Amino acid sequence: MAVAVAAPNMAAVKEPAGTIPARRLTKEELLKSHQAYLEKQENDPHAQHEHAHARPVKQPILSEAYPPSTKSIRELEIIPLSELRVGEHHRGKAIVVKIASPPFIGAGAVSIVEDEFGNADRLAIYNQPDTSILSAVPEGCIVAVKEPFYRHNGSENDFMICVDHPSDVILLRFNDPIIPEPLRLGPLLQTADEWKNAGDRAFLERDFPTAVFCYSEALESSTDPSFHASIYSKRSGVNLILGRYDSAKADALKSLNSDSPSPHDWKAHYNAGRALYGLCKYSEAMTHLAKALELNPSNSSVQRDHERCAARLREEQTGEYDFSAMLASAQKSVHIDCGSFLSNTYVGTSPLHGRGLFAARDIKAGEIVFVEKATLMPNQYDPARSSAALYALTVRQLCENPSLSETLLDLWDGGYERSGKEGTIVDGVPVIDVYLVESIRIKNCFSAPRSTFEDTRPSWPSHRQARGLWAHASYMNHACVANTMRSFIGDVFISRATRDIKAGEELFQQYVPVRSLPDVRNKQFKDGWGFECACALCAGERRSSEAALARRKELLAAVEKLCNKKLPRKEILPESTIRPVEKLARQLEEAHEADVYDGLPRLTLIYPCNWLIGAYRGHKNHTKVIRYAKKVLRNFGFRVPEEDGGEWDPREIYSKSGNATLMTVHVVAALRRMAEAYEGLGQKEMAKRCIEAAKFGYMMVTGFENDLSNLDK
Structure with a gap:
């Protein structure tokens, strides 16, 4: 997703919070100003380049935090746009609107919308994955916004429905009964085959989000199990391309014919194995890849991925790595293909800060403590953009692979107040609190050079560092006189013992390079993490x-x-x-x-x-x-x-x-x-x-x- 920070649009003219505006811009006025933005976007090659490659991000300001909706759209009262109040989050209510314009793409997707009564307003959808239709909703689609936040848009009589939490907006199917009659268009296509063909065309055009949407409609339009199996297989493949590994695995397994095994079942196991590999669940991946190889032993792709998965399992079990080869690989891609060796350590209760990481066995000075592939790390080494890139990637992955919630949302959030429903599935999507995501990012991310080896050269630009999340490493507490030292190769975190460590001993790392003066360094710890070092x-x-x-x-x-x-x-x-x-x-x-x-x-x-x-x-x-x-x-x-x-x-x-x-x-x-x-x-x-x-x-x-x-x- 995007890698630049966009500041929120601050209001130039304000009306009292909680009031219904005396006047809003008309639909015609909104469309006119919106068209001007679209033309500027279309005629600006620099803007087009940025939108394609470095779309900006609206990074949350924690002092403005508000929780996402945790209710189903079916539990909320649908209200017209005319009832929206300035500065209010409209708890217990929702709006259902039709997209009445193409989107303007900036830090989010801004569209003009209208409700069943002909009221119009601006809708800004932020923090959607680029792989989602909601990141640039096509004109004519119907969306529901749960507990909408309504605010000034910076000029007189101009307001905006602002959707920060990606789970607060839902793309509705055309025949959803919640859609009011005046907004109903009926299905664009009639039969399951028509939807399948539309999905195939979108796939060939590399419009993968639309392909997924069409295949989903095809599934809803048919009751034929054999037809379902083929569509699940197609959708699984597209989800793999999009990095939606949870969905790709689920679709692959649904494509299996449990009653009578099919000659094509190897493909289902192969896709499930690839999806699990993408989630770094190598043991589960091997189960499916082994089955795929058994069913199709001559397939070179299956052979290659089976061998690759076996290599990852060996790394996880032995902690033996070809670090020189990994360093060479990091020159081409920072995302290293390797497993995580964690068995020397375990998470336990720390006498210092709640939880900590402990040695599972005696570890000698210089030995590997653990090696961990990043849970998330974008390839962004510009210091001004790396934080936004990590935030955007974290939100995207939580949207697309909800199984990551168990790992990521378990990390320390600095005391952020949670609802307890974050990560749960509501209306088919996981509840995501972007302010919680940012709180977790701030407290747990590491800065990493492309490789620590290169970073030790006097001539190397040490300020060029990416930011990433390594969930296991995040459990380690700080000590200035730590017993471990970390280094990086691409997105791989290597921890070695700096002295002999006994089994059961707590493991420590330096969060940041240690300052020589005690008051200076402890102010840094207090301001950044809320503790004073007790080493x-x-x-x-x-x-x-x-x-x-x-x-x-x-x-x-x-x-x-x-x-x-x-x-x-x-x-x-x-x-x-x-x-x-x-x-x-x-x-x-x-x-x-x-x-x-x-x-x-x-x-x-x-x-x-x-x-x-x-x-x-x-x-x-x-x-x-x-x-x-x-x-x-x-x-x-x-x-x-x-x-x-x-x-x-x-x-x-x-x-x-x-x-x-x-x-x-x-x-x-x-x-x-x-x-x-x-x-x-x-x-x-x-x-x-x-x-x-x-x-x-x-x-x-x-x-x-x-x-x-x-x-x-």
């Missing part, structure tokens, strides 16, 4: 005095100002530049209370220590490079000997450093610089160990084993 680092730093915190802020600001917030590259800096930074770094180190920071990271020291590594590297002062690289590791919480000499094994830092370490790509960089310095001092064995430790850390950062030279590109 070992944050709990420890709360014991630090206000005066000490202020002193560290002052010293860090002085270092950043002196260094212009940059790190040295290849330039050789004069000693007179280095010495003041080194002095400030010592003062900053002394500003950390020993009793507070014993065994904890000291994040305000990371930047000055990294700066000094670069400065002394330029001078080829290997001893000082090693000293400050060790300090970087210690300041991230890893156990490293204080003295400059002595034997130690950097490969052991991940498994022997306690529970308050913070893993980032800066750890990898420090180990590489340390290896380079040891090499310069002729300590080849230590250099080798540092490189091995860096490679191991880089595997955690990127998700799989990679060449460290990527960090220099």
